[in-house]
Amino acid sequence: MSEGRPEPFNARNAPVDSRPGVDRTEALRERMFGSAMAALELYTIYIGVRLGLYRALADGGPASSSQLADRTGIAERYAREWLEQQAVSGLIDVDDPRAEPLARRYRLPPEHIPVLADPDDVRYEAHTGVDIVRAGRRLPQLVEAFRVGNAPPPLPWEPEGRADPNRARFINLLGNEWLPAIADIDVRLRAERPARVADVACGTGWSSIAMAHAYPSVHVDGVDLDHDAITAARQNAERAGVADRVTFSVTDAADLAGRGGYDLVTIFEALHDMSRPVDALSAAREILAQDGILLVVDGLVNDEFMAPASPRERTEYGWSVVSCLPGAMADPQTAATGAVMRPSMLRQYALQAGFRDVQTLPIDTDYWRFYRLLP
Incomplete structure (x- = not known):
């Protein structure tokens, strides 16, 4: 690969x-x-x-x-x-x-x-x-959502809280391997003038924290719709010692317009979960600085539908059925992407949002694909 x-x-x-x-x-x-x-x-x-x-x-x-x-x-x-x-x-x-x-x-x-x-x-x-x-807690409600065509109720944070499956990837690889592999991003984040980063759909904040650790001068604004996730993110930033340079807020990605001037906007494994991905990408484009960069990271899925498919594709579809697609179905205008967002679908969203091209970056992982969207 x-x-x-x-x-x-x-x-x-x-x-x-x-x-x-x-x-x-x-x-x-x-x-x-x-x-x-x-x-x-x-x-x-x-x-x-x-x-x-x-x-x-x-x-x-x-x-x-x-x-x-x-x-x-x-x-x-x-x-x-x-x-x-x-x-x-x-x-x-x-x-x-x-x-x-x-x-x-x-x-x-x-x-x-x-x-x-x-x-x-x-x-x-x-x-x-x-x-x-x-995921299993709301299967009975998901059955009814299948019949009606809407979304099951959101899962409460308790008793276990949301898992952090990407935590170790972010703290070990994001600032140490992946971002340094993208030369102009790495240069900008290391520049003497502090770079501004918007981390969209930041979850519990580990991507934002990892960037702040790797690049000691950057300021990161993490945004997410989940109040509990943002609460956890703030606690995580405090414990990690970066709360002075990393802030978190409960904000819809589509409502970011007007903040402006970000050198880097990131969306890590979240675009496929958004009800209105084109609106989110449009908002991200509007808040970029003149030479700013939008980095989208999402699932490593096949370019085209295949059946039967690899274990990776089967896993992505399984999560799509029980979690990712249902999570986006509450909005009557949802794009209903699901977890399996193929490169062609992302390109379509990007063009509709006003970007002129999408580059697939040569970063090799077993689970994600890295995209750079060109304004």
């Missing part, structure tokens, strides 16, 4: 039921069993994240069920069942499976710590358990 393009479809990443010579009925039945097992494991990962069980094993070392219960303040019987399930699933190790249940000691393998217990690591994936559980 040297050009940042999705891996082409082939038999290796095809859905199991499409392989030549396979009994498709039996293959689908096996696939459903595997999907159920995977879903249940994600539910138990959610429990491990919410209760700090992985972190307790990583920090405190091997533990029996009683020791883990004491460390985390949970009931021993629940701790024991969770540890046994994690061990039989291969997520954690058990010293002696033949020992008596209360005598068994469990450990989190060092190789699994980045994935399950270290949210600062780019390999961290335990947030997926939180994402899956939150």
Whole structure:
């Protein structure tokens, strides 16, 4: 994927039921069993994240069920069942499976710590358990939304809050690899005159914070419609020590006109979620300085519809059905983009918003494509 393009479809990443010579009925039945097992494991990962069980094993070392219960303040019987399930699933190790249940000691393998217990690591994936559980909370309302054609009610922030799946990517890669790879952006952000950055749909603020850390003179304005996300973003900026240069506000991207003079406007993995992406891009164009740059980063999807498709495309469509498209359907004038925003669709939006061209930047990731929109 040297050009940042999705891996082409082939038999290796095809859905199991499409392989030549396979009994498709039996293959689908096996696939459903595997999907159920995977879903249940994600539910138990959610429990491990919410209760700090992985972190307790990583920090405190091997533990029996009683020791883990004491460390985390949970009931021993629940701790024991969770540890046994994690061990039989291969997520954690058990010293002696033949020992008596209360005598068994469990450990989190060092190789699994980045994935399950270290949210600062780019390999961290335990947030997926939180994402899956939150998405499942409103499935009954989503069924009704399918019938009516509107949006299910927004999910409340509590009890777990929104996951931060991109946090580690931003703090490790955004200012250290990705932005420095775009020469004129990097030069402008390092200039003696402080650059102004607008981070549109900033969520909990980690992209804004990462830019402020990497470029000590910039001033970043992060905007988002989610009040709870903005509250969390402000807290995150305070803890990160950049609140003097990073501000957050509850603002619609389409209402940014009039602020003006931004050297860089960024939209990270959010344009496809917006009900009116053309309005948002138009507003972004209006607030750019004369030589300002608009950077849009969105999902790494195929250029054209393919079926069956790669695991990446299947994942994007899955999130589109249960989260991204429903989130945009409350607006009667919605563009109803969905998570699978192909390059041609983005180009169409950009041209309608008054941009003259779209460049795909040569930044290689397994999950995102970087676009530069030319005024």
